[in-house]
Amino acid sequence: MVGLVLVAGFLLLAIVGPFLTADPAAQDYTAPLAPPSGAHLLGTDDLGRDALARIAYGARVSLEAGVLSVLLAMVVGVPIGLVAGYYRRFLDPIVMRLVDVVLAFPFLIFAVGMAAILGPSLRNVIIALSVSLFPGIIRVTRGEVLALREMDYVSAAVADGAGDGRIMFRYILPGATSTLIVQATVGIPTAIIGEATLSFLGLGVQPPTPSWGVVLTAAQQFLDQAPWLAIWPGVMIALSTLGFNLLGDGLRDVLDPRSSR
Numbered sequence: 001m002v003g004l005v006l007v008a009g010f011l012l013l014a015i016v017g018p019f020l021t022a023d024p025a026a027q028d029y030t031a032p033l034a035p036p037s038g039a040h041l042l043g044t045d046d047l048g049r050d051a052l053a054r055i056a057y058g059a060r061v062s063l064e065a066g067v068l069s070v071l072l073a074m075v076v077g078v079p080i081g082l083v084a085g086y087y088r089r090f091l092d093p094i095v096m097r098l099v100d101v102v103l104a105f106p107f108l109i110f111a112v113g114m115a116a117i118l119g120p121s122l123r124n125v126i127i128a129l130s131v132s133l134f135p136g137i138i139r140v141t142r143g144e145v146l147a148l149r150e151m152d153y154v155s156a157a158v159a160d161g162a163g164d165g166r167i168m169f170r171y172i173l174p175g176a177t178s179t180l181i182v183q184a185t186v187g188i189p190t191a192i193i194g195e196a197t198l199s200f201l202g203l204g205v206q207p208p209t210p211s212w213g214v215v216l217t218a219a220q221q222f223l224d225q226a227p228w229l230a231i232w233p234g235v236m237i238a239l240s241t242l243g244f245n246l247l248g249d250g251l252r253d254v255l256d257p258r259s260s261r
Contacts, residue, residue, distance in 0.1 A: 003250055006243025010236075014063045017056030024053040024210050033226045043228050045218060054210040055232055061211040063240070065122060065195035065204075069129035070187045077134035078173075078180060081141025086149060086168050095138065102135040111194050115203040125204045129191045140183050144176035151175070178255035185248035189241035196237055212237050 018024070028040075028048035036043045042051035084095040102110065114128035148154060149172060157171050198204035199213025207214055212233040219229035 001250070003243045003246025003248070006239055007247050010059055010063060010240050010243065013056055014060040018053070018060060021053035021056045022050045024049060024057045025208055026050070026053075033222060033229075035226070036228060042232050043226060045215075045226070045229055046222060051215075051229060051232060054215055055212070055236060058210040058212045058215055058233065059236065059240075061122065061205055061209065062192050062195055062213075062237075065125050065129065065211070066188045066191040069126045069191045069195075070133060070184050072126065072130035073133035073137050073187065074180065074184055076130070077137030078141050080134075081138040082145055082168055082173060082176075084138065085142035085145025086164065086172070088146065092142070096142070099135040099138050102132075103139075107132050107190065108194060108197055111198060112201065112203060115198050120198075120203050120206050122205050122209075125195055125198050128198070129194045132194070133187055133191065137180075137183060137187070140179065141176060144179050145172055148172045148175045178251075181255065182248050182252045185244055185251055189244040192237065192240055192244075196233075 026049065028034075028044060028050075030048070031040065031044050032046050032048045034040055034044040034048075040050050040052070042055065044050055045054070080095060084092045105113075111128050111132040114131055115124060118124035118128060145168075154167060154171050157167050162170070195204055195211065196213035196216065199211045200217050202217070205211040205214055207218070215233040216230060219226070219233070222229055
């Protein structure tokens with residue numbers, strides 16, 4: 001429930017926040033690096049831009065990158081894992097060796113390399129993160145398929161003459177849905193941290209578009225003068241990842257058919 005509340009709060013901030021705050025690009029030349037006050041609840045940056053507005057708009061960008069990259073990874077990874085697990089004698093060895101090669105690289109290192117090749121932009125960040133995520137989704141999907149294809153109801157469908165496509169998408173895939181939902185929920189915070197890292201390194205969203213990583217990059221040179229500029233985006237990243245992880249744990253307990261009721 002705590003995770004659900006946190007996730008709902010961040011989604012509300014991303015959707016409604018930019019309409020309720022000031023223009024994140026508007027500059028107040030009379031109040032650069034101003035501390036939190038009634039006029040600027042979270043203070044201002046070195047150009048006099050409202051920190052709350054930039055945090056609110058950054059939530060939209062960061063969550064968009066996190067959610068879309070996971071969805072794209074699911075669209076690519078789930079069918080590949082489904083087919084590899086079902087045709088385990090032919091396709092499975094080839095697919096899994098390719099997956100192992102990608103998984104040999106740490107997630108962030110691979111994402112940084114992909115972003116450097118594609119160039120800095122939000123679209124390319126989403127592509128880089130999704131390519132880095134889908135090997136793990138392929139492995140999870142394959143593992144679920146290997147377990148489900150031995151179930152009695154699948155054997156009954158085979159005996160009834162159902163084709164391979166019907167068995168995979170009508171009988172096996174629905175049984176793996178709960179695990180895949182949990183995997184997606186856990187993958188979103190990884191993607192959020194990945195987007196913040198890429199933007200912090202200059203390989204992601206580019207200024208003046210604010211994201212939490214971009215705000216952190218701008219704040220690092222003013223840590224002594226205005227530490228709040230780095231504190232708030234750091235808190236947002238920490239709480240959003242905590243919320244999605246808690247939500248994933250809760251969904252796993254709720255959706256697991258073996259859990260006690």
